[in-house]
Every structure is written in structure tokens, then in C-alpha cells.
Amino acid sequence: MLQRLKEMILKDAFKVSDKATFKLASGKLSRYYVNCRIVTLNPEGMVLIGNLIFNKIGDSAVTAIGGPSLGANPIADAVSMISYQKGKVIKPFYVREKVKDHGVVKKIEGNISKNDRVIIVDDVITTGGSTIRAIECARGEGLEVVKVIVLVDREEGGREAIEQHVKDCESLITMSDLMENYPKHT
Numbered sequence: 001m002l003q004r005l006k007e008m009i010l011k012d013a014f015k016v017s018d019k020a021t022f023k024l025a026s027g028k029l030s031r032y033y034v035n036c037r038i039v040t041l042n043p044e045g046m047v048l049i050g051n052l053i054f055n056k057i058g059d060s061a062v063t064a065i066g067g068p069s070l071g072a073n074p075i076a077d078a079v080s081m082i083s084y085q086k087g088k089v090i091k092p093f094y095v096r097e098k099v100k101d102h103g104v105v106k107k108i109e110g111n112i113s114k115n116d117r118v119i120i121v122d123d124v125i126t127t128g129g130s131t132i133r134a135i136e137c138a139r140g141e142g143l144e145v146v147k148v149i150v151l152v153d154r155e156e157g158g159r160e161a162i163e164q165h166v167k168d169c170e171s172l173i174t175m176s177d178l179m180e181n182y183p184k185h186t
Contacts, residue, residue: 005039005048006173006181009152013038014178026127032175034152036123040074050078052172053149054086057119062146064118066093066110066138068130071123075151079121093118095134107137114142120166122150128158135165152178 015022015033022033039045053065053075066076076092083090093110112118118138122131135145145166153159153171162169 050082125158
């Protein structure tokens with residue numbers, strides 16, 4: 001499954017330029033860009049991601065999974081659907097970038113409760129900024145963040161920054177993995 005996910009990312013989501021032309025969420029310009037939404041919003045990608053992350057969760061006593069909108073939404077949904085199929089329900093939640101200004105004013109959407117043990121997910125990390133904001137927001141709502149799982153770690157300090165907030169942080173794929181296999185898929 002992991003090999004197939006790497007193939008999908010390399011084929012459809014990974015872009016390389018001779019010059020640093022891709023602007024990242026961190027504001028930094030890069031020669032490499034990973035648009036994981038092309039894979040996370042693909043039915044095959046969702047099944048792969050849902051199973052891979054569910055397997056990483058294992059017997060951990062977590063009740064919910066979520067992270068920063070928009071990147072984490074399809075990941076959380078995929079894991080939640082697989083968890084339901086496998087008889088261990090893990091509910092999805094979304095962390096809004098801004099507090100909703102109408103209806104029930106809140107920053108986290110989902111069927112979660114104070115003291116729920118949760119996993120934060122994200123599609124790509126560079127500096128870890130958006131993932132850290134999601135961790136802080138979840139903790140602000142009384143959730144216990146026990147782990148972080150990301151699809152792609154660009155290996156630019158994001159994991160280390162996240163580990164200052166949550167010790168257990170891992171990725172399915174690293175930029176090194178992508179670069180090692182990139183020439184084979186161009």
C-alpha cells in the first residue's frame with residue numbers, strides 16, 4: 001500500500017522546477033511542491049491513506065482524528081471510514097483556520113468531547129506551523145493530542161518543531177523518499 005501511495009504522489013502530486021518558483025504555506029519559495037490533495041481526494045488514495053494511518057494507530061486508545069482544514073479533512077475522513085469498517089470507530093474533526101462567525105461560533109468542527117484522545121494529521125509539513133496551530137487549538141478545546149501523523153515530511157525542520165509540542169510524530173513519506181524515486185517516475 002505504501003509503495004502504491006508513493007507512486008501516486010510521484011505521478012500526480014509531486015512537482016519539481018529548476019528554480020525556486022513554488023510558494024509554500026510558510027511563505028518560502030521552493031523547487032519542490034507536493035500537492036497531496038490530488039491524491040487525498042482520489043478514491044484509491046483515500047483507501048490507501050485510510051488503511052496506512054489506521055494501521056499506524058493500531059491499538060492506541062484514540063477516539064478522534066483531525067487537523068488543519070483543508071489538508072487534513074480528506075485524511076481524517078478516510079481514516080474514520082476505514083476505522084468504522086474495521087470495528088474501531090475513530091471520529092473525524094476539522095480545525096478551521098478562523099473561528100466561524102455565524103451559527104454556533106467555534107473553531108473545531110466534529111463530534112468530539114473534552115478529554116477525547118486524538119491524533120492530529122496533516123498532508124505536508126515544512127515548518128510545521130499549521131500542524132502546531134491545530135495541536136494548540138485542539139488542546140484549547142480540552143482534547144488530548146497523543147500523536148501526529150503526516151503524509152509527507154519535507155524534512156525542513158517541521159517534524160522537529162512539532163515534536164516540541166507532541167513527542168510522537170511520524171510521516172508516511174519523506175522528501176528523501178520522493179527524491180530517491182523521482183527520476184524513475186518522470
